[in-house]
Amino acid sequence: MNKHSPSREMTRAVSVVGTETHYMPGWANDFETEALPGALPQGMNSPQKCEYGLYGEQLSGTAFTANPPERTWCYRIRPSVKHSARYTKIDVPYWKSAPCVDPDVISLGQYRWDPVPTAEGLNWITGMRTMTTAGDVNTQVGMATHVYLVTESMVDDYFFSADSELLVVPQEGKLRFYTELGVIDLAPQEIGIIPRGLVYRVELLEGPARGFVCENYGQKFELPGRGPIGANCMANPRDFKAPVAAFEDREVPSTITIKWCGQFHKTEIGQSPLDVVAWHGNYAPYKYDLTTYCPVGAILFDHPDPSIFTVLTAPSGQPGTANIDFVLFRERWMVAENTFRPPWYHKNIMSELMGNIYGQYDAKPQGFVPGGVSLHNMMLPHGPDRDAFEGASNSNLGPEKLDNTMSFMFETRFPQHLTAFAANEAPLQDEYIDCWESLEKKFDGTPGKK
Numbered sequence: 483m484n485k486h487s488p489s490r491e492m493t494r495a496v497s498v499v500g501t502e503t504h505y506m507p508g509w510a511n512d513f514e515t516e517a518l519p520g521a522l523p524q525g526m527n528s529p530q531k532c533e534y535g536l537y538g539e540q541l542s543g544t545a546f547t548a549n550p551p552e553r554t555w556c557y558r559i560r561p562s563v564k565h566s567a568r569y570t571k572i573d574v575p576y577w578k579s580a581p582c583v584d585p586d587v588i589s590l591g592q593y594r595w596d597p598v599p600t601a602e603g604l605n606w607i608t609g610m611r612t613m614t615t616a617g618d619v620n621t622q623v624g625m626a627t628h629v630y631l632v633t634e635s636m637v638d639d640y641f642f643s644a645d646s647e648l649l650v651v652p653q654e655g656k657l658r659f660y661t662e663l664g665v666i667d668l669a670p671q672e673i674g675i676i677p678r679g680l681v682y683r684v685e686l687l688e689g690p691a692r693g694f695v696c697e698n699y700g701q702k703f704e705l706p707g708r709g710p711i712g713a714n715c716m717a718n719p720r721d722f723k724a725p726v727a728a729f730e731d732r733e734v735p736s737t738i739t740i741k742w743c744g745q746f747h748k749t750e751i752g753q754s755p756l757d758v759v760a761w762h763g764n765y766a767p768y769k770y771d772l773t774t775y776c777p778v779g780a781i782l783f784d785h786p787d788p789s790i791f792t793v794l795t796a797p798s799g800q801p802g803t804a805n806i807d808f809v810l811f812r813e814r815w816m817v818a819e820n821t822f823r824p825p826w827y828h829k830n831i832m833s834e835l836m837g838n839i840y841g842q843y844d845a846k847p848q849g850f851v852p853g854g855v856s857l858h859n860m861m862l863p864h865g866p867d868r869d870a871f872e873g874a875s876n877s878n879l880g881p882e883k884l885d886n887t888m889s890f891m892f893e894t895r896f897p898q899h900l901t902a903f904a905a906n907e908a909p910l911q912d913e914y915i916d917c918w919e920s921l922e923k924k925f926d927g928t929p930g931k932k
Contacts, residue, residue, distance in 0.1 A: 503658075503664075503665045503666065503667050503725065504664075504725070504726045505666075505723035505724060505725055505726065505769070506723065506724045506725075506726060507720050507721070507722070507723055508719055508720060508722065508724070509705060509719035509720075509722040509768070510704075510705075510719070510764055511724070511764060512762070512763065512764045513724055513761075513762060513763065513764070513766060514760075514761070514762035515664070515726045515727040515760065515761060515762070516557075516727055516759065516760035516761075517726075517727040517728055517729055517759050517760060518533075518534060518759055518760070520533050520534075521533050521534055521536060521557055521759045521760035522557060522760040522761075522762060523538070523557070527540070527555050528555075532557055533557075534759065536557040536558060536559065536759055536760070537557070537558055537559070537560065537561040538555065538556070538557055539555070539556045539557075539558060539561050539562060540553055540554070540555050540556070541553065541554045541555075541556060541662075541679060541680070541763075541765060542765070543677055543678060543679070543702065543765040544702075550764075552702065552763075552764055552765040553763050553764070553765050554663065554761050554762065554763025554764070554765040554766060555761060555762050555763055556662065556663075556758045556760075556761045557758065557759055557760040557761065558662075558729075558757045558758045558759060559729070559731055559757035559759065560753070560757055562755070564751070564753075565681070565738060565751050565753075565755035566738075566749055566751075567749045567750060567751055568749065569740070569747040569748065569749050570747060570748055570749070571745060571746070571747050572739070572746050572747065572748050573746070574607060574608070574610070574739075574746045576608075576610060576611050576612060576903055577607070577610040577611075577612055577628070577741075577746070578612040578615055578626065578744075578901050578903075579612075579615060579619040579626060579645065579697075579741075579743075579744030580615035580616055580617045580618055580619055580624050580625075580626060580699070580744075580899070581615065581617075581618055581619075581899075582612075582615040582899060582901060583899050584899075584900075584901065584902050584905070586902075587899070587900050587901070587902060587904075587905040587906075588900075588905075589614075589859060589897065589898065589899045589900045590859060590862070591859070591862070591915065592856075592857070592858050592859075592862055592864055592914065592915055593856065593857045593900070593904075593910065593911075593914065594849065594850065594854065594855070594856040594857075594910075594911045594914035595613075595854055595855045595856070595904070595908050595909055595910050595911060596851065596853075596854055596909040596911060597653075597692065597851065597852070597853030597854055597909070598611055598629045598631065598692070598853075598908055598909065599631075599909070600631045600633055600690040600691075600692055601631065601633065602633055602634075603633065603634060604631045604632060604633045604634065605632060605633075605634050605635065605636050605639070605684065606630065606632055606636060606641065606657075606683075606684035607636075607639075607641055607739055609630055609631035609632050609633070610628050610629075610630050610631075610695070611628060611629045611630070611631065611903055611908070612626055612627070612628050612901045612903060612904075613627045613628060613629060613835070613855060613857075613900070613901060613903070613904040613908065614626065614627045614835060614857060614898035614899060614900055614901065614904065615627075615898070615899050615901065616833065616894050616896035616897060616898045616899065617699060617700070617805075617894075617896045618699070619645050619646070619699050619743060619744045620743055620744070622645075622699050622700055623699060623700050623798075623805065623896075624699050624700065624805065624894065624896045625646075625696060625697055625698055625699060625700070625805070625806050625892070625894050625896070626646075626696075626697040626699075627694070627695070627696055627697070627835050627855075627892055627898070628694070628695040628697065629692065629693070629694060629695075629855065629908075630650075630691070630692065630693050630694070630695055631690070631691070631692055632655065632657060632684065632686050632689060632690065632691040632692075633686065633689055633690045633691075634686060635683075635684070635685040635686045636683040636684050636685065638734050638735065638736045638737065638754075639683060639736070639737045639738075639739070640681050640682065640683045640736060640737065640738045640739070640754075640755055640756070641681070641682060641683065641684075641738070641739045641740075641741075642679055642680055642681045642682065642738070642740060642741075643676075643678060643679075643697075643740075643741040644678065644679060644740060644741060644742040644743075645678070645697070645699060645741050645742065645743065645744065646678055646697045646698050646699050646741075647675060647676060647677050647678045647697075647698050647702055647703065648674075648675070648676040648695055648696070648697055648698070649673060649674075649675055649695065649696040649697075649698065649703060649794070649808060649892075650668060650673060650674040650675075650676065650693060650694075650695055651673050651693050651694040651695070651696075651837065651839070651890060652668050652669055652670045652671075652672060652673075652691065652692075652693040653670055653692050653693045653694065653837070653838075653839050653840075653852065653853050654670060654690070654691060654692050654693070654852075654853065655669075655670075655686070655687075655688050655689045655690055655691025655692060655693075656668065656669040656686075656687040656688035656689075656691065657669075657684055657685065657686060657687060657691055658684070658685040658686075658687050659674060659676065659682050659683075659684055659767070660682055660683050660684075660685065660730075660756055661676070661680055661681070661682040661725065661756070661767050662680055662681050662682065662755065662756055662757075662758045663680065663724075663725060663727065663758060663761055663766050663767060664724070664725025664726050664727055664728050664766075664767070665725050665728050666725050666767055666768075666769050667687065667769075668769060669688075670693075670839060670840065671771065671772050671773055671839065671840075671888065672769055672770065672771055672772060673769065673770050673772060673793075673808075674767065674768065674769045674770075675703060675767060675768045675769075675770075675794075676767050677702070677765055677766065677767060678702075680767060681738065681755045681756065682756075682767075683756075692853060694837045694855070694890075694892075696806060696808065696892045698796050698805070698806055700796055700797075700798065700805040700806070701796050701797050701798070701799070701805060702796065703794040703795065703796045703806070703808070704794065704795060704796070704797070705717060705719065705794065705795075706789075706792045706794070706795045706807075711778055711790075714776075715776040715777075715778050716775065716776060716777075716778065716790075716792070716793070717770065717774075717775055717793045717794070718774070718776070721770060721771060721774040722768045722769070722770050723768060723769050723770070724766045724767065724768055725766070725767060727758060727759065727760050727761055729756060729757050729758055729759050730754040730756045730757060731754075731757060732753060732754040733752060733753050734752075734753065734754065735750065735751075735752060736750070736751050736752070736753060736754055736755065737749070737750055737751075738751065738755060770793075772793075772810060772812065772839075772888065773812070775793060775810050775812060777790070777791060777810075777812065777814045778790055779814060779815075779816075779818075780817075780818040780821070781817055781818070782818065782819060783818050783819050783820055783821050784818065784821055785818065785821060785822065785823060785824075785825070785826060788809055788811075788825065788891070789807070789809075791809045791810055791811060792807050792808070792809050793808050793809065793810050794807075794808040795807050795808070798895060800895075803895050804832075804893070804894070804895065805894065805895065805896075806892060806893065806894050807832075807891070807892075807893040807894075808890065808891075808892060809890060809891040809893060810888070810889075810890050811843065811887065811888070811889045811890065811891070812887065812888045813883070813884060813885050813886070813887060813888070814883075814884050815881060815882070815883055815884070816881070816882045816883075816884055817881045817882075818879075819879060820879065821879070822874050822875065823844075823874055823879075823882075824844045824845045824866050824870055824871075824874050825844075825845045825865060825866065826865060826866075827863060827864070827865030827866070828863070828864070828865060829861055829862065829863040829864075830858075830860065830861070831860055831861065831895070832860065832893045832894060832895055833857070833858070833859045833860045833893065833894050833895075833896065833897055833898045834857070834858045834864075834891050834892075834893050835855065835856070835857050835891065835892045835893075835898060836850075836855065836856045836857075836858075836889055836890065836891045836892075837853075837854070837855050837889060837890055837891075837892075838850050838851060838852050838853065838854050838855075838888075838889045839852065839888040839889060839890065840852045840886070840887075840888050841885075841886040841887035841888060841889075842886065842887055843887060843889045844870065844884055844887065845865065845866045845867075845870050846866070846867055846870065846917070848867070848869065848917075849911060849914065849917065850889075855908075856914075857898060857900070859897055859898055860896075860897050860898075865918075867917040867918060868917070868918070868920045868921050868922075871921065
């Protein structure tokens with residue numbers, strides 16, 4: 483676990499949500515930001531009276547006694563209890579939570595899907611399509627993976643998840659997340675992290691939009707320990723960006739949808755809930771530019787484990803075994819001598835769901851297209867197809883730039899169960915399992931033969 487000395491940075495923003503976005507750099511920093519001068523109390527958290535008639539309120543992302551605690555103090559126009567009324571249960575049919583084990587679905591297998599097609603009339607909530615679930619949302623362990631499809635903005639509609647933080651990986655289109663703590667724009671080659679309990683709405687800036695979501699039920703994502711790699715490379719803390727304060731003061735009928743223990747409820751209120759004028763703390767949304775990820779790798783021989791490509795990890799409480807790892811495979815130089823360079827054949831205790839952001843993945847040059855998804859569940863063998871194996875086994879091993887490629891992996895210690903949507907409605911490549919069928923037996927017992 484990498485812990486960084488907290489720094490405090492004061493940033494002043496516009497007084498209302500506008501068209502421009504502004505950010506503060508740093509991971510796990512203790513930020514402070516205000517949209518009106520003097521709105522943020524100094525030297526204390528809870529003054530008897532706040533400036534501008536604001537209410538002080540704390541948003542906690544960990545238990546109070548966690549070390550260190552993750553919390554943010556908000557100074558808002560109304561306390562959150564004014565953004566919560568009687569709840570009505572609603573149905574969001576394609577967004578599933580663990581445990582979700584369909585007896586008619588076989589999750590045991592190696593699977594791959596073409597991109598899920600978009601359709602009209604889908605927003606951030608109605609366009610979420612769950613592919614797999616793992617663990618148990620009620621005990622706050624495990625995860626779910628989704629494909630999101632967005633073709634329209636949320637208008638006076640807001641959302642938050644009490645179940646999870648969301649790791650958002652855009653693949654096409656551009657979204658804007660209006661959150662209680664500020665505004666984040668997300669486009670392909672970026673990721674966003676939306677904390678548990680944070681209220682937001684999503685606007686479509688360029689569409690249609692499609693991407694991937696890892697819903698993390700367990701401990702929050704953090705930077706992985708670098709071990710012998712040391713202080714530099716991989717994802718550097720300064721490249722993560724948190725939004726500055728921006729607020730809405732709008733008296734309009736609004737709906738908030740809440741995901742709680744895998745169920746969805748809505749409540750009706752008379753104003754925008756995005757009314758935080760100032761805040762300070764270390765529990766905040768982030769964005770990160772994946773092109774700033776600096777990979778490390780072999781510079782003489784052999785192929786290291788993919789753990790060296792970990793951007794973020796969510797710990798499980800068992801040392802060395804993550805609840806979730808978010809792993810990035812981007813452009814890089816291949817220079818290892820006398821080495822089979824693509825990922826080798828393997829069978830793993832971890833379950834691996836991969837998504838292709840753009841380009842071609844080196845272990846599967848055919849069929850794994852941008853927007854596509856693959857799943858290799860725990861203890862099921864997988865690896866390069868025949869063409870990738872033959873090419874890597876017989877190529878001239880000079881320095882080679884692996885270019886025009888960006889894919890990722892959501893890896894978890896739990897088995898991932900397919901949803902009925904993934905098994906029956908998503909564009910499953912039925913022939914994917916056959917990609918290894920043409921691999922040849924090369925053994926003949928002759929000494930020295932390779």
